[in-house]
Amino acid sequence: MAEEGVKLLGFWASPYALRVHWALKLKGVEYEYLEEDLMSGKKSSLLLQSNPIYKKIPVLVHNGNPVAESLVILEYIDETWKQNPLFPEDPYERAQLRFWAKFADEKCFPAVIKTFSSEGEELEKNVKEAREYLKILDGAVGDRKDNQIDFLDVALAVVGHWANITGEIIGMKLVDEEETPSLVTLFEDVLEAAPFLKECTPEKSRIPVELAGGAGDKVRPADGAGDMSRQPRVDAVSVEDVAASREQPEILLAVVELVQTHGAF
Amino acid sequence: MAEEGVKLLGFWASPYALRVHWALKLKGVEYEYLEEDLMSGKKSSLLLQSNPIYKKIPVLVHNGNPVAESLVILEYIDETWKQNPLFPEDPYERAQLRFWAKFADEKCFPAVIKTFSSEGEELEKNVKEAREYLKILDGAVGDRKDNQIDFLDVALAVVGHWANITGEIIGMKLVDEEETPSLVTLFEDVLEAAPFLKECTPEKSRIPVELAGGAGDKVRPADGAGDMSRQPRVDAVSVEDVAASREQPEILLAVVELVQTHGAF
Numbered sequence: 264m265a266e267e268g269v270k271l272l273g274f275w276a277s278p279y280a281l282r283v284h285w286a287l288k289l290k291g292v293e294y295e296y297l298e299e300d301l302m303s304g305k306k307s308s309l310l311l312q313s314n315p316i317y318k319k320i321p322v323l324v325h326n327g328n329p330v331a332e333s334l335v336i337l338e339y340i341d342e343t344w345k346q347n348p349l350f351p352e353d354p355y356e357r358a359q360l361r362f363w364a365k366f367a368d369e370k371c372f373p374a375v376i377k378t379f380s381s382e383g384e385e386l387e388k389n390v391k392e393a394r395e396y397l398k399i400l401d402g403a404v405g406d407r408k409d410n411q412i413d414f415l416d417v418a419l420a421v422v423g424h425w426a427n428i429t430g431e432i433i434g435m436k437l438v439d440e441e442e443t444p445s446l447v448t449l450f451e452d453v454l455e456a457a458p459f460l461k462e463c464t465p466e467k468s469r470i471p472v473e474l475a476g477g478a479g480d481k482v483r484p485a486d487g488a489g490d491m492s493r494q495p496r497v498d499a500v501s502v503e504d505v506a507a508s509r510e511q512p513e514i515l516l517a518v519v520e521l522v523q524t525h526g527a528f
Numbered sequence: 529m530a531e532e533g534v535k536l537l538g539f540w541a542s543p544y545a546l547r548v549h550w551a552l553k554l555k556g557v558e559y560e561y562l563e564e565d566l567m568s569g570k571k572s573s574l575l576l577q578s579n580p581i582y583k584k585i586p587v588l589v590h591n592g593n594p595v596a597e598s599l600v601i602l603e604y605i606d607e608t609w610k611q612n613p614l615f616p617e618d619p620y621e622r623a624q625l626r627f628w629a630k631f632a633d634e635k636c637f638p639a640v641i642k643t644f645s646s647e648g649e650e651l652e653k654n655v656k657e658a659r660e661y662l663k664i665l666d667g668a669v670g671d672r673k674d675n676q677i678d679f680l681d682v683a684l685a686v687v688g689h690w691a692n693i694t695g696e697i698i699g700m701k702l703v704d705e706e707e708t709p710s711l712v713t714l715f716e717d718v719l720e721a722a723p724f725l726k727e728c729t730p731e732k733s734r735i736p737v738e739l740a741g742g743a744g745d746k747v748r749p750a751d752g753a754g755d756m757s758r759q760p761r762v763d764a765v766s767v768e769d770v771a772a773s774r775e776q777p778e779i780l781l782a783v784v785e786l787v788q789t790h791g792a793f
Contacts, residue, residue: 305765316631316664318718325620330620330622330627331627332630333626335623335626335627335630336623338622338623338626339619339620339623342619342622343619349685354604354607354608355590355593355595355604357603357604358595358603358604360595361597361600361603362595362596362600365597365600366581399581434707444752447564
């Protein structure tokens, strides 16, 4: 017997889970959000059952049927709920969106993540590489004419966003107005065009400041990263969780490790 | 002005290009095949223009519009030519096919390729890992009920095929009847169900024997791998090329390097 309804298994800081949140919200699909406690290493039995291969979030469970891998989930959502299509109709345009999303996941995200755990000359080399990939991606993002929020916005906004956050943590810019003008604003542009997405979007300031709060000299938040006047919007993480994380300098490294070990978590 | 027609830029030994050959043949689409001389390192200007990001084959150029990345190309082909669909209609089934194709490309192919360049204990460890991934994939292949040749057949038949060939080259089996019964026969099953695909499919025996012909002790073709009575079916590679390859022991290593460096070539 198939279980009814739509469930999303995620983790509040995961850029990949955020893609799914956004896609569901854009479609107007009601869903139950289930936060995985990845920090503790205890994964829910639903996650282990739903994604036995990777044991990673995000997983979308629809009428008891699990779908894993964020880009696969986006395609599933678009094919299941036809309203507000994420893809244009033209096969060539669709292919381009898929190509760039794949490029982002295979080249840009790994390059951004690599900068986390390096220092000195290696860090500079990694930053250069990440910036090169992000510049290429930026060209693709900027070239689009359509103003509607599409698959690429949903898939890529988190790339520029994470690159921005990562830049604040490592103290070197990965995106900027000059070289990556589209990526640097895409996240905010989407939120401005669809303000209801903010409901499921963690505060930009939360990730570097709350998670990296105690990480000492390795963490140098850039100006403005510490805007604490905005409150977290993800209910699944309590104020207690956030407060506790400040006293745990290892949490930033744990997040980096989570990303490195689990890829899409 | 868009250029007319369908062109496929490939390389005869590429499993990724073979996917595109098969998809076009299954759809009954007429196309011009352009062999890239990857061995020489001289890529055509059409390839460099068509896939400036990766500079890799396969690329499908349709009416002057280039599409790169083999799985993206398969989706494009299925959306452009509706006959003989590669995907079922049900979004959940479609998601499963996409999930497994991604798994094959991200886990299985790299694991198979890794066995090429290792020896001794490392080789045994790599073989064990590859076999584990292939066993998981085999479960997904075997679980399907549909007899029609679909996206997964087109995408995955080459995985078992390459695993088989690689096993012959390294002298250790990566697929076998006991642990991977579906993968070990999938390639031949597809060719039996659609014999016209043979027109664009290189001989199984060609890859280990012709390419590895001079590679000396590193190459230990298993019994039956040296069946030379069958002739190559790919016109783009001349008899001269094949003959020449026998005198070039470095060609096998060049192919491995091509795969490692270029991924999908």
